[in-house]
Amino acid sequence: MEAYLGIDVGSVTTKLAVLDKGSEVIAHLYMRTQGNPVATVQRGLEQVRAELPAGVEICGVATTGSARYLAGVIVGADLVKNEITCHAVGALSYVPEVQTIIEIGGQDSKIIIIKDGVVTDFGMNTVCAAGTGSFLDHQAERLNMGIEDFSRRALESRTPVRIAGRCTVFAESDMIHKQQMGHRIEDILYGLCQALVRNYLNNVGLGKEVRPPVAFQGGVAFNRAIVKAFQEELHTEIVIPPRHEVMGAIGAALLVRDEVSISGRASGFKGFGISGIKYHTSSFECKACPNVCEIAQLSHEKKVLARWGGRCDLWERNQGN
Amino acid sequence: MVKIGIPRALLYYQYYPMWKSFFENLGAEVVVSPPTTQAALASGSSRVVADTCLPVKAFLGHVLALADECDYIFIPAIRSMKPKIYTCSKFLGLPDMTRAVIPGCPPILDIDIDMSKSKRKLYQAIYRLGRHFTWGPFKVRRAAVAAWQAYLDYRRMMSSQRLTSVEAIDRLSGPPAIVPVRRAGSHAVERQPEQPPPRMTIAVIGHPYIFYDELISHRIKQRLEQAGCRVLTPQMLTGDELEAATARLVGRAYWTYEEEVVGAGEHYLTGGVDGVIGLMTFGCGPDSLMMDVLKRRAAAAAAPFMSLTVEEHTSDAGIITRLEAFIDMIMIRRRARRAPQTCA
Known part of the structure; x- marks a missing residue:
């Protein structure tokens, strides 16, 4: 069965929702972010996997919420969308x-x-x-x-x-x-x-x-x-609306479903298995100019996956590859 | 040669070509502080008197950056640029405030510009400023006429070629001579937008000293351009356009900067762009009133409008979310208009 995953990583809580092709919610989850978005997303994926019936294939994944870029890199998101658009799309599907x-x-x-x-x-x-x-x-x-x-x-x-x-x-x-x-x-x-x-x-x-x-x-x-x-x-x-607390995640899943159906691209989803991977987040102050930007980075086994936070793209350009 | 420092803040973006021309015609050299950095803002913030605003904090940071680099710092006290239309109290007290909070600052060259008073008063003020360099009244007069012409050219350049202040300043005089910093700011590393035709045109309304300061504005212009938007500013309109739009919406202006906020907002909200963003700093009294006028106007015209408030937050996340949502909203509205209600 084709399914779409929406992940909404907010400041306080993290929400996950899996929808089938007909917008029906197959599984959803609402948990505290506890200041650790990476570990929470990993834990969330594990719990959602346990809830899913057999034979579900994730054909698209989207992230939203204030940690959407971070979460997007971890799960291999096909779409990273701001929470306003996601909430509107979610609400319209329940209360047209x-x-x-x-x-x-x-x-x-x-x-x-x-x-x-x-x-x-x-x-x-x-x-x-x-x-x-x-x-x-x-x-x-x-x-x-x-x-x-x-x-x-x-x-x-x-x-x-x-x-x-x-x-x-x-x-x-x-x-x-x-x-x-x-x-x-x-x-x-x-x-x-x-x-x-x-x-x-x-x-x-x-x-x-x-x-x-x-x-x-x-x-x-x-x-x-x-x-x-x-x-x-x-x-x-x-x-x-029913499931109002995960509405952003539902909206994200709906948006990625539409996007994938138009583009026909295969999902970049890295699979539920990533919950076992050890990610490492760290930050440093860039000394290249007097702006002294705080650069945050996400890495896995000493390989940098992504960097954020610069006022210029100096570090974003130099990431990992 | 006498070196005059001009802080790259507040009214710099409006009048720099005029000031530069004036001082250079009197035989002085002009240097400008480098673009605002976190360090400059922090040093400025540590000097302010209570209850001032973010742009003033940045301004003081620029003065501090210039302190060891020049013989004089030019800080005009601009009271009014048109009769009976006044500026913010922070502008008219700027030289005095700076003297009070930065005691070790180089001598300040100030000038009172008050167009509500007689022309004679203005000429006297200009002559008093020029006397630091020459005793010849005709030399001062020539420099002032040249400065006024430079200002008119600058304005015309921005409105006829749709240039931003920064682009126009670069074209007029080459990038300004910046006092040395450890390394030129990241601002030089500006990615050229690769996608050729813009998806939409967005006007950003607000004071130039907020919009062009990349630290204060969180690089809103570059962010919009990277998202495929063409960005228009109030400076790209002519004085007549601004005046007419202001009159249409609120009648006669009271604040000098009503034209670049209310007037430009009204002009862009009534056509020519896909959306208007009002940019202001937290705690600006006049702006909070003017943005509200625009908000109502936008609601009446059913035009996409968003007001963005910036403060000392260093995180860009809030700005990015709002910009993304605004662009999405415009795209969704446009799609809905093209494909009218086939299904709900």
């Missing part, structure tokens, strides 16, 4: 009439505006990562509760308190202050959800017209309290 996509990930949050099935506008958080998934994660950890408890307890709130959501540092001190004043933890948690939603709409969504249907995807969509806060703020139903 979607007009607005809200995606909140670990470090980035995005809004994608779609008209007649075509991306017409998008926005991403500007220079800071306030109000993204890692902040919620951090707060849940600080309050010593799992992110699941976070959502359940926040939904029990009756009179949410107001939290400053402009900046996570302000939000945190605001939260602590409210705690010390004796406010209920449920009300603080839901207040935080409202602050995050407000911040998202005023920052990422600034000047964008949010039209229904609205699809909400990414890991943060697991948090029902955030979903409720979005619903209240936007006065509209929020659609959470």
